[in-house]
Amino acid sequence: MTVKPDFTTAANHASTAPAYFxxxxxxxxxxxxxxxxxxxxxVHEGEILALLGRNGAGKTSTLRACARVSSPEVQRGEIWLDHQPLHTMSAHQAAAAGLGLVPEDRRIIQGLTVEENLKLAQIAPPIGWSLERVYDLFPKLKERRKQEGVTLSGGEQQMLAIGRALTRDIKVLLLDEPYEGLAPVIVDKIEEALIEIKKLGITTVLVEQNAVRALELADRAVILDTGGVVFDGTAKEVLENAQLRAEYLAI
Structure with missing residues (x-):
């Protein structure tokens, strides 16, 4: 087994516990x-990390780099998940190692029902949650299981995208703007699901423009500015620091 180096955080917060991601x-x-x-x-196992910053700060690009997708091109650096070097892997290998990316556009497959979208994710191992377990987390998906996925509401599509990720045996869930365009009551439902996922020990990295909602949910926060880390600490520290929020998050 390859063993991850003992990296420290980039800014002003470092935990004594070993990092998981x-x-x-x-x-x-x-x-x-x-x-x-x-x-x-x-990020430590079971944590929710809010990855924040203004538009153009590099948040989505960082998530995509972690997921090993072809764009952006990573030219230097290391990414480790539970002792596995993701930086040596392709995107599908990183996914098989336990990394699940839910992109901003959700990538629901046109022409397939809700259930078919979920089943398609289970074609190749490692298999994660059963369909019934996903339906327990998102009952609305069970009601809509025979409906074409792209005809769902925005909130239901987000539930489907997260549920599809969970049908793989994921260790880290990367979420890009999961609240975008959703009514507050639907955001509540998504957050309830993320809390349940956290209880199961799944680690989450959350990119979100609704910084206050993300910070209220998260354990820790990393703030990016022009492609680099300017803060790494607890979510509570950001919520209590008006100057930091105004300078880097405009809130």
Whole structure:
């Protein structure tokens, strides 16, 4: 078994507990554009980490770099999950190792029902949650299981995207803007599900423009600015620091 190096966090917060998911000195580009500029952070097992920053700060690019997708191109850095070096893997290998990405556009497959979208994710091992377990978490999906996935409401599509990720045997869930366009009552439902997921020991990294909601849910926060980490600490510290929020989050 490959053993992860003992990285420390990039800014002013470091835990004495061993990290479960480590991102160390990641540099990534879109063509000539230098987007992710030496980002580092650690997440511990079962934590919810809010990855925050203004538009263009590099949040989505950092998530995509962690998921090993082809764009942006990662040119330097290391990503470790439970002693496994994701930086040496392709996107599908990282997914098989336990990394689940729910992108902002959700990627619901047109022409397939809710149930077919879920079953498709289970074609190749490792298999995670059963369909019934997903339906227990999101009862609305069971009601809509024979409906074409792309015809669901925005909130139901988000539930489907998260449920589809859970049908894989994931260890870390990467969520990109899960609250976007959703009514507050639907955001409540998504957060209730994320709390249940946390109770099961699944680690979550959450990118969200609704920073206050994300911080109220999260254990810790990392703030990015122009592609680099400017804060790494507890979510409570951000909520209590008006100057930090105003400077980097405009709230």
């Amino acid at each position: 480590s991102v160390h000195d990641i540099h990534a580009y879109y063509g000539e554009s230098y987007i992710v500029q030496g980002v580092s952070f650690n």
